[in-house]
Amino acid sequence: MLPETDLDTLLTLQLAVAYAGEQSSDHPRLAWWSTDMVSEYGGLDYFARLTPRTAQWSALEVAREAARRTDVAARSRDANPDRLRSLFSLGFELDEQLADRLAHHKRSGSTPTQALPELADLLPTWNPDAFAAWAKRGTAPRTANEPTGRRLTAVPDDPVEIARRLVHALFPLTDSYPCPHFRHA
Numbered sequence: 032m033l034p035e036t037d038l039d040t041l042l043t044l045q046l047a048v049a050y051a052g053e054q055s056s057d058h059p060r061l062a063w064w065s066t067d068m069v070s071e072y073g074g075l076d077y078f079a080r081l082t083p084r085t086a087q088w089s090a091l092e093v094a095r096e097a098a099r100r101t102d103v104a105a106r107s108r109d110a111n112p113d114r115l116r117s118l119f120s121l122g123f124e125l126d127e128q129l130a131d132r133l134a135h136h137k138r139s140g141s142t143p144t145q146a147l148p149e150l151a152d153l154l155p156t157w158n159p160d161a162f163a164a165w166a167k168r169g170t171a172p173r174t175a176n177e178p179t180g181r182r183l184t185a186v187p188d189d190p191v192e193i194a195r196r197l198v199h200a201l202f203p204l205t206d207s208y209p210c211p212h213f214r215h216a
Contacts, residue, residue, distance in 0.1 A: 033125065037191050038132040043147045044194045045118060045129070048201070049094040050154060051162050052101070052208065058157035063208040064097040069154065088137040095119075095133075098208075105210035109179040117180075117212040118197040125190060163202065172196040172211075180210025 033041075052063035057070040068074030068090040078086035102119040106112040116122060121129070136146045144151040153162060169192075174181040181200045186193055193213070200211035 033128060033190065035132065038128055039147055040149075040191050041121070041125075041129055041194050042132060042136075043149045044198050045095055045098070046091045046143065046147065047150060047153050047162070047165070048118060048198060049091065049098040051157075052098055053094055055157070060157050060159075061204065062206075064094075064101045066094055066097040068094040068097070071155070084140070085137045087143050088133070091143055092133060092137075101208050102210060105180050105208060106212060109177075112179075114215050115179065115212045116193075116215045117210060118194055121190060121194070122215070163204075166198045166201060169195050169199060172200045174200050174211070180208075180212055183211065183213040186213045 050060070050069045052061050053066050053069060054060065054062035054064065055067045055070045055073060057067075057072055066074065068078075069087075073090075074093060075086060075090045078089040082089050099119040102117050103112075106115045106117060106120065109115055120126065136143070139146065144154060149165075153165060173184045175184055176182075183193075183196060183200060187196070197211040197213075201209055
C-alpha cells in the first residue's frame, strides 16, 4: 500500500492530465479525448444538477475515465499491451488504490482543490503555459518513439517519480495523445 500522500500526488497527476486532454468549448485545451466535463457549461453544469455535492469530483472522474480509455486504445497497438504501464495504467493494485482514494475524496465533502491543492494552480481556467511548467518539473525522461507512443527508456523504482516522468514525457505536445509508457517486466 502506498501512503495517502503518494496516492494524492498520483491522483493529482492523473486528474490534471485528464483535464488538460479534454476538448472543451469554454477554454480549448489539448483535445486528446472528446469530453467537455470540467468546464462550467459542459459536464460540470450537468453534474451540478445531478450530484450537487460531488459535481466537481464527478466531472474530473469522467474526464479521467475518458483519458484511461484513450490510453487503453493507444496501448492496444502494442503486441503485448498488458506489459505496458502508463499514467492511467500503473498496475492493478495501484490502480485499485487510486480508485479507492478517489472515492474517499468524493465522500469526504471536500472539493478537488481542497483535497488536492496542486490542482488549484491548473483548474478551472486553462493556461497552457502553467500546465507546461507544472508538467515539466523534475527530471526530463529519456524516451523512444514507438507506434504505441513514447516509451520511457529508464524507469525509477518510485511510483510517484515514474508518474511524474510519464507526465513530463507528454512534451513536446502533439495533436493526439502521445501515450507515454514503459515496459513492465
